[in-house]
Each structure stands twice: as C-alpha cells, then as structure tokens.
Amino acid sequence: MRCSAILAAVLALLAAPGALAQGLGDALTGGKWWADLRYRYEHVDQNNTLRNADASTLRVRAGYETGRYYGLGVLLEAEGTGVIGGELYNSTVNGKTQYSVVADPEAAEINQAYLSYAGVPATMLKYGRQRITLDNQRFIGNVGWRQNEQTFDAFTAVNESLPHTRVTLGYLYNVNRVFTDKSTQGNAKMSSPVLNVSYKGFGIAELTGYAYLLDYANAPASSAQTWGLRFKGDWSFSEKLKSRYALEYAVQRDYADNPASFNVRYYTLEGALSLASPAPMDFRLAYEVLGSNGAVSFQTPLATLHAFNGWADLFLTTPPQGLRDAFAAAGVTLSGVKLEAIYHDFRADRAGGRYGTEWDFQATLPFAKRYLAGVKYADYNAQGFSVDTRKLWLWVEAKF
Numbered sequence: 001m002r003c004s005a006i007l008a009a010v011l012a013l014l015a016a017p018g019a020l021a022q023g024l025g026d027a028l029t030g031g032k033w034w035a036d037l038r039y040r041y042e043h044v045d046q047n048n049t050l051r052n053a054d055a056s057t058l059r060v061r062a063g064y065e066t067g068r069y070y071g072l073g074v075l076l077e078a079e080g081t082g083v084i085g086g087e088l089y090n091s092t093v094n095g096k097t098q099y100s101v102v103a104d105p106e107a108a109e110i111n112q113a114y115l116s117y118a119g120v121p122a123t124m125l126k127y128g129r130q131r132i133t134l135d136n137q138r139f140i141g142n143v144g145w146r147q148n149e150q151t152f153d154a155f156t157a158v159n160e161s162l163p164h165t166r167v168t169l170g171y172l173y174n175v176n177r178v179f180t181d182k183s184t185q186g187n188a189k190m191s192s193p194v195l196n197v198s199y200k201g202f203g204i205a206e207l208t209g210y211a212y213l214l215d216y217a218n219a220p221a222s223s224a225q226t227w228g229l230r231f232k233g234d235w236s237f238s239e240k241l242k243s244r245y246a247l248e249y250a251v252q253r254d255y256a257d258n259p260a261s262f263n264v265r266y267y268t269l270e271g272a273l274s275l276a277s278p279a280p281m282d283f284r285l286a287y288e289v290l291g292s293n294g295a296v297s298f299q300t301p302l303a304t305l306h307a308f309n310g311w312a313d314l315f316l317t318t319p320p321q322g323l324r325d326a327f328a329a330a331g332v333t334l335s336g337v338k339l340e341a342i343y344h345d346f347r348a349d350r351a352g353g354r355y356g357t358e359w360d361f362q363a364t365l366p367f368a369k370r371y372l373a374g375v376k377y378a379d380y381n382a383q384g385f386s387v388d389t390r391k392l393w394l395w396v397e398a399k400f
Contacts, residue, residue, distance in 0.1 A: 023069060023070075024069055026067060027066050027067040027068060027069035027072075027073070028066050028067070028069075029067075030066075030067040031064060031065045031066040031067045031073075032064070032065055033062070033063065033064045033065075034062070034063055034064075034399070034400065035060070035061065035062040035063075035399075035400045036060075036061050036062075036397060036398065036399040036400065037058065037059065037060050037061075037397065037398050038058070038059045038147065038395060038396070038397035038398075039056075039057070039058045039059075039084075039395060039396055039397070040055075040056075040057055040058075040059075040104075040147065040393060040394070040395035041054070041055070041056050041393065041394045041395070042054075042055045042057075042089075042102050042104070042391065042392070042393050043055075043391065043392040043393075044089070044100040044101070044102060044389070044390075044391050045100075045389070045390045045391075046100050046387050046388070046389045046390075047382070047387045047388035047389070048387045050090075050098065050099060050100045051088075051098050051099045051100070052099070052100065053088060053089035053090065053099045053100040053101070053102050054086075054088045054089060055083075055087075055088070055089040055091075055102035055104055056083065056084045056085045057081055057082065057083055057084065057104045057106075057147050058081070058082050058084055059079065059080070059081045059104075059147040059148070060079070060080050060081075060082075061077065061078070061079045061080075061111060061149075062077070062078055063075065063076060063077030063078070063111070063112065064076055064077075068118060070119065071117050071118050071119025071120075072115065072116070072117055072119075073115070073116045073117075073118070074114075074115055074116070075112055075113070075114055075116065075130075076110070076112070076113050077110070077111045077112040077113070078108070078109070078110055078111060079108070079109060079110075079111035079148065079149065080107070080108035080109075081104060081105065081106055081107055081108075081147040081148055082106055083106050087106075089101070089102040090102070091103065091104060091105040091106065092105060092179050092183055092185070093105045093179065093180065093182040093183045094106070103146055103178055103179060104146060104147040104148065104178075105148065105179060105180045105182060105183070107148060107180040107181070107182060109148075109176075109180065109181065110129060111129070111149055111151055111176075112128075112129050112130055112131060112151055113128050113129045114126045114127060114128030114129055114130045115127050115128055121161060122159060122160045122161040123157060123158065123159045123160075123161070124157070124158045125155075125156070125157050126154075126155070126156045126157075127154075127155045128153065128154075129151050129152070129153050129176065130151060130152060130154060130156065131149070131151050131152075132151075132152050132154065132156065132170065132172075133304070134168065134194075134196050134210070135196070135198075135208055135210075135230055136246075136307075137303055137304035137307060138248075138300060138303050138304075138308060139210070139212055139226065139228075139250075139300050139302060139303055140194065140212065140302045140303065141302070141303050141304030141307075142304060143178050143304050143305070143306065144304065145304070145306040145307070146178040146306070147178075148178045148179075148180055149178070150175065150176060150177055150178055150302075150304075151176045152170075152172050152174070152175055152176070153172070153173050153174035153175075153176065154170050154171060154172045154173060154174075155170065155171045156168065156169070156170040156171075157169045157170070163201065164199055164200045164201035165197065165198070165199050165200075165201075166197070166198045166200075167195075167196075167197050168194075168195070168196040168197075169193075169194070169195055170193070170194045170195075171191075171192070171193050171194075172190055172192040172193075172194060172214075173189070173190060173191060173192075174187055174188065174189055174190065175187065175188040175190065175302060188216060188218075188219070188301075189216070189217035189218055190214060190215055190216050190217055191215045191217065192212070192213055192214045192215050193211075193213050194210075194211070194212045194213070195210060195211045195212075196208065196209075196210045197209050197210070202233070204233045204234065204235060205231060205232065205233030206231070206232055206233060207229070207230070207231050208229070208230040208231075208232075209228070209229050209230075210226075210227070210228050210229075210230070210250075211225070211226070211227050212225070212226045212302075213225045213226075213255055213256075214226075214255065214301075214302070215255060215256035215257075216256075220256065220257035220258055220259065221258055221259060221260065222258075222299075222301065223254070223255045223256040223257060223258040224252050224253065224254060224255050224258065224299065225252070225253050225254075225255035226250055226251070226252045226266075227250060227251050228248060228249060228250025228251070228266070229248065229249055229250075230246065230247070230248040231246070231247045231248070232244070232245065232246040232247075233245060233246075239276065240275060240276040240277055241273065241274070241275055241276070242273070242274045242276075243271070243272065243273050243274070244270075244271070244272040244273075244274070245270065245271050245272070246268065246269075246270040247267075247268070247269055247270075248266070248267060248268045249265070249266070249267045250265070250266040250267070250298075251263065251264075251265055251266075252264050252265070252266065252298050252299070260295075260296060262293055262295070262296040263293070264290075264291040264292060264293055264296060264297060264298045264322070265289075265291040265298065266288075266289065266290055266291060266298045267288075267289050268286065268287065268288040268289070269286065269287050270284065270285070270286035270287075271284070271285055271286075272284040272285075279332055279333060279334055280332065280333040281330070281331065281332045281333075282329075282330070282331040282332075283328075283329070283330050283331075284328065284329040284330075285327075285328050285329075286325075286326075286327055286328075286329075287324070287325070287326050287327075288308070288309070288323075288324075288325045288327075289322070289323070289324050289325075289349060290318045290322055290323045290349065291322050291349050292318075292319075292320060292321050292322030292348075292349045292350050293350075294320075294321070294350050295320065296320070297318040297319060297320055297321065297322045297323070297349070298318055298322065299317065299318055300318075308325075309323065309325050309344070309346070310325075310342075310344050310346070310358040310360060310378060310380060311342075311358075311360045311362075311376065311378035311391065312358055312360075312378040312379070312380040312389045312390075312391055313391075314356075314358075314380055314385070314386045314389060315346070319348065319355070319385060321348040321349060321350040321351065321353070322348060322349025322350055323346065323347075323348070323349060323355070324346070324347045324348070324349055324352075325344055325345070325346055326344070326345045326347075327342055327343060327344040327345070328342070328343050329341065329342040329343075336365060336366070336367070337363055337364070337365045338362075338363065338364045338365075339361075339362070339363050340360075340361070340362045340363075341359070341360070341361050342358075342359070342360040342361075343357070343358070343359055343360075344357060344358040344359075344360070345357050346358070346385070353384055354383050354384050355382075355383065355384050355385035355386075356380055356381050356382045356383045356384065356385055356386070357380075357381050357383070358378060358379065358380040358381065359378075359379045360376075360377070360378050360379075361376070361377045361378075362374065362375070362376045362377075363375050363376075370398050370399050370400060371396065371397070371398050372396070372397050372398075373395070373396045374393070374394075374395050374396075375392075375393065375394050376391075376392070376393040376395075377390075377391070377392050377393075378390065378391045
C-alpha cells in the first residue's frame with residue numbers, strides 16, 4: 001500500500017512537468033533577502049602587562065531564503081568581518097598576544113545554510129547550519145554582540161500544535177563558535193539532544209521547562225546535562241506602570257564520558273518596573289547564582305555570555321568557586337536616545353569571597369528606520385578576581 005501510494009505520487013508529478021517547473025521557479029525567485037552591516041571600534045585597557053587593544057572592524061552579512069515548494073525551503077547566509085586600519089588587538093587567531101583580546105577575528109564564512117520543511121501542521125523542521133536562541137539565551141544563544149555570530153549545525157523541530165504551547169526539540173552536532181574556523185576553539189563537535197517546552201496558558205505568566213544534554217566529542221570534561229524550569233511574566237498596574245518578573249532554577253550534572261562526578265545548581269530572581277511617562281523608564285533588580293561544589297562550577301558554554309555578568313566579559317567561564325551576581329539596572333529614553341546604567345557586585349558562591357564590582361553604561365539611537373548608532377562602556381574594579389578592566393565601544397549598524 002505504501003509503495004503504491006509513493007508510485008502514484010511520482011506518476012502524478014511526472015504528468016505535469018510544466019506546473020512543477022513553474023512552482024519551483026516561483027519558490028526560488030519569490031523568497032526574501034536581507035543584509036546588514038556593522039562597523040565597530042573596541043578599546044580594551046587592562047591593569048596587566050598586556051598592551052591596550054584597539055580593534056576597528058566591519059562585519060557584513062547577507063542572506064536569502066526561498067519561498068515554499070511542497071513545504072520545502074532553503075536559507076543561505078554569508079558573513080564576513082574585515083579589519084579597518086591596523087590590527088592592534090589579539091583576535092585569538094592573529095598571533096598578536098602582546099595585546100588584550102578582542103574576539104573579532106578577520107574571516108569570511110557561511111553563517112547559515114539549512115533546509116526547512118513546513119509541511120507538517122503547526123511544525124517547522126530545519127536541518128543544517130542555523131541560528132538557535134532559546135528563552136533569554138542564558139543557555140543557548142547566538143552571541144550576537146560579537147562580529148562573527150555563533151551558529152549551530154543541527155536538526156531542530158518546533159511544534160505549536162498544542163494550545164498555548166511551544167515545543168522545541170533539537171540535536172546539535174557542531175557549534176560554530178565566534179573564534180572562526182581558523183581557531184582550534186572555533187568548532188565544538190558534539191552529540192547533544194536539547195528540549196525546550198514553554199506554556200503560556202496561565203495568562204500573566206509563561207512556564208518553560210528544558211533539558212540540555214551536551215556531549216562534547218573532543219572535550220569530554222565539558223560534557224554536562226542541565227535540567228531546569230523558568231517562570232516569567234508581567235503585570236500592569238495601569239497604562240503607565242507595568243512590572244516584569246522572572247524566576248529560574250536549574251541543576252547541572254556530569255554527562256556522557258565526563259570523568260568527573262558533580263551536581264551543581266543555578267538560580268536567578270529578577271523584578272522590574274516600567275514607567276511610560278513623563279519619559280519611558282525602566283528599573284530592574286536581579287540576583288543570579290551559578291553554583292559550585294568547590295571543584296566544579298555551573299557553566300553555560302553555549303549562552304550569549306556577553307549579555308550576562310557584566311559587559312567587561314570577565315566571567316565568560318564561571319570561576320571554580322562559582323559566582324553570585326547581584327545587580328541593579330536603570331534606563332530611560334530621551335529624545336529617541338536610550339540610556340542605560342547597570343551596577344554589578346560579584347562574589348564567589350563558595351565561602352562568599354568578593355570578586356569585584358562593575359559599572360556598565362550604554363547609549364543607543366535608532367534613526368532613519370534602518371540604522372542604529374551606539375556607545376558603550378564597561379569598568380570592572382577587581383577586588384579578588386582578575387584585574388581592573390575598562391572597555392569602550394563605538395558602533396553604527398544598518399539593516400536592509
């Protein structure tokens with residue numbers, strides 16, 4: 001019966017080659033294209049023996065996604081980063097180790113290339129190199145701040161057939177990291193199933209459960225399984241005053257061929273208030289803990305790490321004694337310019353020793369619909385971990 005049905009379908013397709021060709025041509029030419037450019041200057045000044053870094057780079061990204069042909073589609077996206085002026089920084093692959101690191105190597109590569117299928121109701125299937133961002137990107141993200149984006153070679157299935165529910169199932173077999181293929185750290189080979197299920201039927205809140213089982217082929221000591229729950233929501237007191245909140249808890253254990261045996265925990269609490277007038281303002285308080293057992297600490301290697309624990313990027317890898325980050329943020333929009341200030345107090349999870357404090361400031365201005373300009377500054381004051389670090393960024397970007 002199955003063979004007869006397949007044969008009948010093939011004969012039907014062969015019977016109408018003109019219609020098939022026309023449909024295929026429409027799908028190929030009826031898609032959408034995009035491009036974006038970002039120029040950025042980054043300055044790094046650290047209180048150590050390294051020379052100050054000055055990185056002037058331009059990132060260009062362009063892509064095209066076809067229309068649907070019997071539910072099938074193709075997306076291709078290329079990305080390239082070039083250096084403007086002298087290469088006065090350590091890109092991690094240029095050998096200039098006398099400078100501080102700015103992880104924006106000069107490179108050109110395929111950023112995304114995948115086949116998708118939307119022929120199953122309320123489901124999208126993708127196979128190939130793709131961008132994956134889950135929740136607030138604390139565990140799986142695209143590291144969009146860096147010029148070379150992090151993408152994944154993976155199979156993913158997203159289903160929304162159940163009411164108020166979104167199920168994301170994936171299998172990751174390689175991570176294309178920001179360091180590019182020129183680096184020995186540029187690819188992370190793995191065999192990693194991931195599951196993320198969110199439910200919005202509560203009305204004022206969303207509950208998400210997840211399981212990320214990371215099995216590294218060439219780094220078994222990094223293999224770990226993470227199971228967690230995230231609860232977030234918002235509440236309007238009036239048209240002008242609104243609140244947001246988030247609570248999250250996760251457990252991380254050894255996985256696959258990891259020779260260690262550990263069980264460490266993560267949790268975060270966050271509350272925010274937004275005021276619509278006299279000017280749009282936002283205030284946020286949060287407390288995040290990446291736990292430690294004294295030898296192993298909670299890690300989030302696939303996260304968009306720059307968005308967490310300070311823009312100076314001193315805690316991209318959680319210290320062995322863990323990390324407690326208490327921070328407060330305030331923002332306001334004046335004449336179209338969004339201003340933001342954040343203060344972090346960093347301490348160890350074990351024994352509570354103090355690591356340091358950090359002030360972060362940012363101003364961004366969108367203009368002419370397609371453009372954005374920004375300035376950003378981070379000032380980390382070391383009190384027990386790493387060294388005093390100051391970073392400055394100036395950038396402008398355009399999207400088409």
